[in-house]
Amino acid sequence: MAFAFATAGLERLEAMHHSDNPASGRVLTKTGFTRTGTCDRRTDDGTTAAYQVYALPPQAPRCR
Numbered sequence: 679m680a681f682a683f684a685t686a687g688l689e690r691l692e693a694m695h696h697s698d699n700p701a702s703g704r705v706l707t708k709t710g711f712t713r714t715g716t717c718d719r720r721t722d723d724g725t726t727a728a729y730q731v732y733a734l735p736p737q738a739p740r741c742r
Contacts, residue, residue: 679709679734694719694729706732 695702711732718726
């Protein structure tokens with residue numbers, strides 16, 4: 679994360695996880711990410727699934 683902000687000059691990092699995998703959300707929270715919303719993503723079989731979106735630092739969500 680330090681590289682992303684200091685060297686690459688990014689202002690925000692985003693991560694997401696499938697709602698069936700809450701452990702990933704706990705890992706993101708422990709590393710400083712804040713949940714910002716939910717995005718629907720298309721899966722390999724053509725259906726959509728809700729993914730939980732996290733950001734560091736938190737800003738307005740890009741999805742709902």
